[in-house]
Amino acid sequence: MSRPKRELRKKYVVFCEGDTEYNYIDAMRLNQGVELALKPVNMQGGGYAGFLEHIKKEADNNCLAxxxxxxxxxxxxxPGELPRLKELMEYCKLQNERKKIPHFLILDNPDFEYVACLHIEAYHGQDVRKYIEQTLGLGDMEKFKAMRDVYGYLNTKGNSFEHMLSRLKKKIVVNHYQINKSGFEIKISDTEVFWEHENERGSNINEFFDVISW
Structure with a gap:
């Protein structure tokens, strides 16, 4: 009797720092049927250094990326946080060079709330806080951050992540990666950092959408 074929699953681990990101990705996980293990990290306690320690403590559990x-x-x-961010970048690059589980560093500049606004077709680069509080009529940024169905809000009534992805231009971090679909394998061959883009709003979150959708 032949052994039953092992079913391979696309499982990913996501470390995120804010309520908006957590709520968005949690709803996205349910909508797209992808297996995402969310690991929220409180940045207030230790900044990027605390974030790095949290990642190091996590076991290399069975995931693709x-x-x-x-x-x-x-x-x-x-002040002082930029060197900690660079340490986090170097740690991710080192894991990828060692051919371990690929670590995708996704850097939103300035923040995820800007990325959220890019979902809205009528948004054309206005001040993010004013746009959310006044134009969208939410009154308070904290109300937006605490919105449990932020994914649904940003992907209905003509709004969509496709709008957001098409608008991403300048990126500080770019990961070069290859996906072997038949072998269920992802490799990051190189990571480029463009510090000349630090004053340009943008994100490489397109990599996240690309990888989890194959």
Whole structure:
């Protein structure tokens, strides 16, 4: 009798720092039927260094890739955080060079709330806080961040992540990767960092959407 064929599953681990990201990805997981293990990290306790320690403590569990989704604005607002961010970048690059579970560093500049606004066709680069609080009529940024169905809100009534992806231009981080669909394998061959784009709003979150959708 032949042994039953082992069913391979596309499982990913996502580390994220804010409520907006967590709520968005949690709903996205349910809508797209992809297996995502969400690991929220409280950045207030230790910044990028605390984030790095959290990732190091996580076991290399059975997953195809790990995504580290963070905001760049912390490095701009808090003195001393940029070197910690660079340490996090180097750690991810080292894991990828060692051919371990690929670590995708996703850097939103300035933050995920800007990425959220890009979902809305009528958004054309206005101040993010004013746009969310006044134009969208939510009144308070914290209300938006706490919105459980933020994914549904940003992907209905003509809004969509396709709008957002088509608008991403300048990126600080770009991961070069290959996907072997038949072998269920993902490899990051190189990661480029473009510090000349630090004053340009953007994100490489397109890599996250690309990888989990194959």
């Amino acid at each position: 790990k995504f580290i989704i963070i905001d760049f604005d912390r490095a701009r607002k808090h």
